[in-house]
Amino acid sequence: MNFAEFLNTNAEKFSIKPAIGFKKKDVWKEIHWLDFRRMVFKTANALKEAGISANDRVAIYSDNSAEWITFDLAILALGAVTVPIYSTNNGSQAEYIINNSEAKIILVGNQEQYDAAFEILNKENTLQQIVVSKKAIWIKKDRSIYFEDFIKKAEEHFDIVQKEDDDLATIIYTSGTTGVPKGVMLTHGNFHNAIRAHFGFFKFKNFENETSLAFLPLTHVFERSWTLLALYGGAKVYFLENTKLIAHALTEVKPTMMCAVPRFYQKIYAGVNEMVQNGSESKKKIFNWAINVGTQVSELKRLEKPVPFSLGFKNNIADLLVFNKIKKKMGGKLWFMPCGGASVSPEVTKFFDAMGIHMTVGYGLTETTATLTAFPFTKYEHGSAGIPLGDTQIKIGENDEILAKGSGVMKGYYKLPKETAEVFTEDGWFKTGDAGKFDENGNLYITDRIKDLMKTANGKYITPQPIENLLSNNNFINQAMIVAEDKPFVTALIIPNFEALKEQLPKMNIPFTNWQEIVDSEKVKEFYREKLEEIQKALSGFEKVKKFVLMPAEFEINTGEITPTLKVKRNVVMQKYAALIDKMYTS
Template identity: 80%
Template sequence: MNVAEFLNINTAKFPTKPAIGFKKKEKWTEISWSDFRRLVFKTANALREAGISEHDKVAIYSDNSAEWIVTDLAILSLGAVTVPIYSTNNEQQAEYILNESECKMILVGNQEQYDAAYSILNRNQILTQILVSKKAIWIKKEKSRYLEDFIKNSEETFDIVPVEDDGLATIIYTSGTTGVPKGVMLTHGNFHKSVEAHFDFFKFKNFGKETSLAFLPLTHIFERSWTLLALCGGAKVYFLENTKLIASALAEVKPTIMCAVPRFYQKIYAGVHEMVNESSDSKKKIFNWAIEIGTEVAELRRLDKNVPFLLKMKNKIAGMMVFNKIKKKMGGKLWFMPCGGASVSAEVTRFFEALGIHITVGYGLTETTATLTAFPFHHFEHGSAGVPFGDTEIKIGDNDEILAKGSGIMKGYYKKPKETAEVFTADGWFKTGDAGKFDEKGNLFITDRIKDLMKTSNGKYITPQPMENMFSNNNYINQAMIVAEGKPYVTALIIPNFEALQEQISKMNIPFTSWEEIVNIETVKEFYREKIEEIQKGLSGFEKVKKFVLMSSEFEIGSGEITPTLKVKRNVVLEKYAVLVDKMYHS
């Protein structure tokens, strides 16, 4: 069955119920399932009239938008293949993907993307047309059309093309922290089985009443598969185009469910704790009491035990005095939030559970259609990556590598048989490249990326990710990158939370000049030295960061220092800041 078939199923069930929401002229607008399907079908017909047929490739190079999901579903309805390109990719990166995947058409979402696509079009023999999602974008008449005009005269009825389970649905190019991007081939069956497995695992009640906010890039498998799951289940999905507006979007949309990466949770956790640290003793006492009560309740719920009446009442008071104020900043209605993309520490998940928001930590890769394991609602273990679900099988191989089998595993890397063969064992297990272990209850713990495991020149092994999480959980640190491989001791590149630091320097009576100057002021460095000592006091001596550099700006996606899901590309950063790193070992 074609994965887009849910359009017919849900339109028949609730034709007038809102399906998707988006911002139009600064106002959130919704469209019904009937109108949503009509738009998808008009787009599918227009694509067919323009020469797109089964197995053809069509690219989407845009930020999240209603046009993104409509075009994606239209491509899938045709039995064609969607090739997403990260909106932050530059012309060179986009060209590599378009050339290798041999896309015939491309949808762009802003002027920069249009200009890049138009430049590529003149050098590309296969790309025939650029579709432009917004009329505000200036276009040249040649081989360029606004999506609105492109679909205007198309038919509203369409027969979704039947597809076998192994029929190719999408090629997602990994933003990988190392090497050349590889096109992961995912099938209609991969998506179907993933959706079924999630609903079977969580057994949601009244899922059609939920509201999700898509703010992670739809280009990434996590948001893409979550959004498809939400739509398949009949939930309403809002699409946020500008991720910088997440705070106001949460307040306006009031989502009940949504997926996010650890940075999202870490920043809320760090911000709340910093605010408490600076408040009066009485407020601190109230906060600590509320968290204690909330944690007690959360722990009973985790173990699937009844919460005594008196404790329930105390929790209600804790909610009114503390939790509801925090939750209001997130819209006030969130209760279920899948978390993936990197590890998140146990204190962060415990904090959210105490608030009454279930963070479902999961583990997976683009190559596994996202989720391999996840927290169930009960009996999960904080600090773990949950348990396998669906028909996923996991075993631990050589070097503690996590190996997986199941219906979520990709077909292979597009046009890369050698690289495909390298990630499968002789008997068909997919090699994740992550190290892990199971506890006696069957919970998977990710110990680290095998490639990221570091060995100091003294022969000590360092696992950077848990340490980097510890630092990122602090309100004054946005990101940290540990350096240790082949070095005599551990150092770190620290990116401050510039907003929090701005407030701090005004308290220190330091006038703002530029971040280059501020991060080199001895008082500021001493402030961070104390923070770092406090954060790492529980670590062994050889693990502790001995020296650090405060960076004057954030790692950038555009320059390839981080991936679009905010994972640091260690090799790129080490090369770019070699002089700074060298200084920490020779001064």
């Protein structure tokens, strides 16, 4: 069955209930299920009239928007194949994906994307037309059309093209921390089975009453799978186009559910802790008391034990005095937050648990339609990646590599039979490239990326992610990248939290000039040395960062230093800042 069939089911079941929300001229608008299906079907007919048929590839090169998800579902309904391109990809990266996938039509979301797509359109390739989502974008008329005009004359009735489970639904090009992006082929069956596995695992009640906010890029398998799951289950999904406005969107939309990467939660955790540290002694006492009470309650709930009346009463007071103020900044209604894309410290998950917000940590890859394992609602273990979902099977192979089987595992890499064969064992297990272990209760622990495991010149093994998480859990550190491979000791490139540091400068009697001068200041370096000493107390001597460089700017997606999910591309950063790194070992 075509995955897009849920549109018919939900349009009949929920008809005038809102399906999606989006911002237009600073006001949030909603579209109900009947109109949403109508818009998707008009788009499918328009694509058909433009010459798209089953198995043709259609690209989406845009930030999150109502048009993004409409185009995606229309492509699937038509039996064609969606090829998402990260909105932050530059023209040459987009061109590689368009050429490799042989996409015929592309939806773009902003002027920069349109200009890049138009340049590609005028080269010899398969691209035939650009559809532009917003009329605010200036376009050349040559084979370019606004989305509104593209669907204007299209019919509203559409018969969804029948598909088998093994039929291709999408090709997602992995951003990857190494090498050229590979096109991951996911099928209609992959999406169906992954989503059914989640509903079977979590057993949500009244899911159609939930509200989700899509702010991670829909191009990424995590947000796309989650958003499709939310729509499949009849929940309302709002689309945030400008991720910088997340703080405002949370209070305006008031989502009940939302997926995010660890950086999002780490910054809230670090910000709250910094605020408490700078507060009065009485505020510190109240906060610590509230966290202590909340932790006791969350631990009892985690272990499925009853909460005594007196403890429950104290927790209500803790909620009133402390937790509600934090939760209101997140909209006040969040209760379920899937978290993936990188590892997250147990301190962070325990903190949110204490407030009554369940961070559902999961583990998966683009190649596995996102989730392989996740925290259940109870009996989960902090620090783990949870237990397998659905029909997922996991075992630990050579070098502690995590191997997976199940109906969420990809069909293969597009046009890359050799690379596909390399990531599967002879008996069909997918090799994740991550190292892990199970505890006695079946919880999976990710120990590290096998490729990221570092061996110092002294023969000591360093797993960078836990150390990097420890550092970036501090409010003054936005991101850190550990260097240790073949080196005599551990060093780090540190991106400060520029906002927090700027507030700190007057206390250090340092006038702000520019960030390069600030990070070169001996006073600022000493401030960070003290922070590192404090943060690293529990680490073994060989794991501690001995020297560091403070960077004057964030790592950038468009320069290839980080992936769109904010993971550092180590090889790119190592090469780009080789001189800075060498200096730490020679000076």
